Amino acid sequence: MERIKCPVCGRMLHRENKSWFCPARHCYDVAKSGYVNLLPANAKKTKDPGDNPDMIASRARMMDCGYYKKLGEAVLAKLNDLPHAAVADIGCGEGYLTRIIKERYPESQCIGIDISKYAADAAARRCKDNLYIVASSAAIPLADKSVDVFINTFAPIELNELRRVLSPCGSLIKIVPAPDHLWQLKELLYEHPYKNPEVSFDPEGFLLVSREIVAQTFHAAGDEIEALLRMTPYYYKTSPDALAKILSLPEIETILSFNLSVYKPYEHP
Numbered sequence: 001m002e003r004i005k006c007p008v009c010g011r012m013l014h015r016e017n018k019s020w021f022c023p024a025r026h027c028y029d030v031a032k033s034g035y036v037n038l039l040p041a042n043a044k045k046t047k048d049p050g051d052n053p054d055m056i057a058s059r060a061r062m063m064d065c066g067y068y069k070k071l072g073e074a075v076l077a078k079l080n081d082l083p084h085a086a087v088a089d090i091g092c093g094e095g096y097l098t099r100i101i102k103e104r105y106p107e108s109q110c111i112g113i114d115i116s117k118y119a120a121d122a123a124a125r126r127c128k129d130n131l132y133i134v135a136s137s138a139a140i141p142l143a144d145k146s147v148d149v150f151i152n153t154f155a156p157i158e159l160n161e162l163r164r165v166l167s168p169c170g171s172l173i174k175i176v177p178a179p180d181h182l183w184q185l186k187e188l189l190y191e192h193p194y195k196n197p198e199v200s201f202d203p204e205g206f207l208l209v210s211r212e213i214v215a216q217t218f219h220a221a222g223d224e225i226e227a228l229l230r231m232t233p234y235y236y237k238t239s240p241d242a243l244a245k246i247l248s249l250p251e252i253e254t255i256l257s258f259n260l261s262v263y264k265p266y267e268h269p
């Protein structure tokens, strides 16, 4: 099934060698790593939107240390119970979840979308079997009703776009931080740490099917501590003294705690 849309005229794209074309011959070249950039220049609010190379590299490092191991297993288990012929991860980052989904469900067409070209590039380098696209969650370049499962982890989404692209029997798997996510790390950083608020996400037009907490203990040692900090907002908000104190520790142990919700769209009568 053709799923990818031209961001200029909205018609379907098809691939010819190293480029994607629409019937009007708008052309999008595939980058060396394999991703395609479908983000129109006039849709960018900054020159290089999304996560920068440092943030992407830090996330990739943490994924290699097992940061999403338990979360990934939970996502794979959910997919097993859902139609999953076409899966799209919105704000896919360096691509860990899309990678393991393709490994477990090779028959699925798996698409990673991120507004950061560095994210799409890193993801495409590590998985040649998925399609990675630079695009915004506000204008998803996919056909109406063409996706069975949307995954969205710690990244923005636009509900109107999700409703448009999701198939009627499709699902949204939304992952947000649970109240005690990174709690021990926060205790090290702040005198008075606070817990994350309970999930307040209540997407209009969707029914909550299930919600669960997925938690694991995570260890970071040596320079992994800096990578862990760099993938959190705390790195950019914490005083240099507090950062230096933590970076000098030989090891830290913290809970990772994710709130995983599954939603289904419903049609208004």
Ligand SMILES: C[S@@+](CC[C@H](N)C(=O)[O-])C[C@H]1O[C@@H](n2cnc3c(N)ncnc32)[C@H](O)[C@@H]1O
Binding pocket: 049, 050, 051, 059, 090, 091, 092, 093, 094, 113, 114, 115, 116, 119, 135, 136, 137, 138, 152, 153, 154, 155, 156
């Ligand atoms: C915190 S990271 C999470 C990455 C990945 N989902 C994960 O859990 O490892 C947020 C990601 O969302 C991307 N992002 C931010 N705004 C976006 C938008 N409007 N559309 C698509 N992606 C966006 C960033 O570039 C970044 O890769």
Ligand SMILES: [Zn+2]
Binding pocket: 006, 007, 008, 009, 010, 011, 022, 023, 024, 025, 026
């Ligand atoms: Zn076109």
